[in-house]
Amino acid sequence: MIESVEQGNKTMNDLIIKAAKDLAGAKSVAALTGAGISVESGIPPFRGKGGIWETIDPMEYAHINAFMENPEKVWNVLLRGLKEIIEQAKPNDAHKGLAKLEKLGILKTIITQNIDGLHQRAGNTDVIEFHGNFAWHRCLDCNKRCETLKIDLKEIPPRCECGGILRPEFVFFGEAIPSYSLMRSQEVASECDIMLVVGTSAIVQPAAFMPMIAKESGAKIIEVNPEKTPLTGRISDYLLMGKAGQIINKLTTEVEKLLEVPS
Numbered sequence: 724m725i726e727s728v729e730q731g732n733k734t735m736n737d738l739i740i741k742a743a744k745d746l747a748g749a750k751s752v753a754a755l756t757g758a759g760i761s762v763e764s765g766i767p768p769f770r771g772k773g774g775i776w777e778t779i780d781p782m783e784y785a786h787i788n789a790f791m792e793n794p795e796k797v798w799n800v801l802l803r804g805l806k807e808i809i810e811q812a813k814p815n816d817a818h819k820g821l822a823k824l825e826k827l828g829i830l831k832t833i834i835t836q837n838i839d840g841l842h843q844r845a846g847n848t849d850v851i852e853f854h855g856n857f858a859w860h861r862c863l864d865c866n867k868r869c870e871t872l873k874i875d876l877k878e879i880p881p882r883c884e885c886g887g888i889l890r891p892e893f894v895f896f897g898e899a900i901p902s903y904s905l906m907r908s909q910e911v912a913s914e915c916d917i918m919l920v921v922g923t924s925a926i927v928q929p930a931a932f933m934p935m936i937a938k939e940s941g942a943k944i945i946e947v948n949p950e951k952t953p954l955t956g957r958i959s960d961y962l963l964m965g966k967a968g969q970i971i972n973k974l975t976t977e978v979e980k981l982l983e984v985p986s
C-alpha cells in the first residue's frame with residue numbers, strides 16, 4: 724500500500740491543520756460516513772474488532788430473503804438488539820463536529836450508510852440515508868408506516884394493527900438502494916470539492932463508490948479512520964488516523980480558528 728504523497732511523515736497535528744485549511748478554503752464539502760462514526764456512541768461496527776458480522780452471518784440475518792423466510796428469527800437475533808442499542812445512543816463529538824461544520828457553512832451534505840439517525844439528531848439538515856433508517860417500520864401487508872420507538876416487542880415479530888408483519892425501513896442485503904438516495908449521492912459526490920470519508924471500511928458497494936466518483940470529479944478525499952482502508956493511498960489524499968470523535972473535534976476547532984470564530 725503506497726502512502727499518499729501528502730501523508731508522508733507529517734505528524735497527525737500537521738495533517739489536522741492541513742485538513743482544516745483545506746476545509747476552510749473549500750466551496751462545497753460533502754461527507755461519507757459509516758458505522759465507525761457511531762462506535763463512540765455505543766453502536767458496534769459491522770466489521771473488524773467487535774463487529775456485528777464477526778458473530779452473526781449477515782446473509783443469514785440481514786438479507787431480505789432471510790427476513791421474509793423467518794422474520795421471527797431475524798427479529799430475535801438482529802433487530803431486537805439493534806433497536807435497544809440505537810434507542811440508547813446519542814450523537815458523539817464526531818456527529819457534533821460535522822453539525823458544527825454545517826453551521827459554519829462548510830459542510831453541505833452527509834451521505835451516511837448508517838441507520839441510527841444520529842447525524843440529524845446532532846443538527847445536520849442535509850443527510851442522505853443511503854441504507855434507509857431504523858426510525859420507521861412499515862407493514863408488509865397494508866404498507867402502513869409506524870415509528871420504531873412506538874413498537875413494543877411483546878410480540879415477535881411485531882405486527883401492524885391489520886395483523887401484517889412490520890419490517891424496518893432500512894435496506895437489507897439483497898435490496899436496491901432507494902433510487903433517490905443513489906442519484907442524489909452520485910450528484911453530491913460529483914459536485915463536491917472535498918469529501919470527508921469518516922468511519923467506513925469502504926468495501927460495500929455502491930456506497931464505497933462515492934469517494935471514487937468524487938475523486939474522478941477532482942475532489943480532495945480526506946479519510947478519518949483508526950485503520951487504513953482500500954481507499955487509503957489510492958483514492959484518499961490523506962488519512963487522519965484515529966477515532967472520529969477526537970479527530971473531528973480537533974479538526975473543527977482548527978477550522979474555527981482559521982475562520983476566527985470565537986470558541
Ligand code: APR
Nearest residue numbers: 757758759762768769770836922923924927948950966967
Ligand atoms: N472512529 C472512526 N472510525 C472507526 C472507529 C472510530 N471510533 N471505530 C471503527 N472505525 C472504522 C473501522 O476501522 C472500519 O473501517 O469504521 C469502519 C467500520 O466499518 P464497517 O463496520 O464495515 O461499517 P461500514 O463501512 O459503515 O459498513 C458499510 O455494510 O453491513 C453493511 O449496511 C451495512 O452500512 C453498512 C455497510
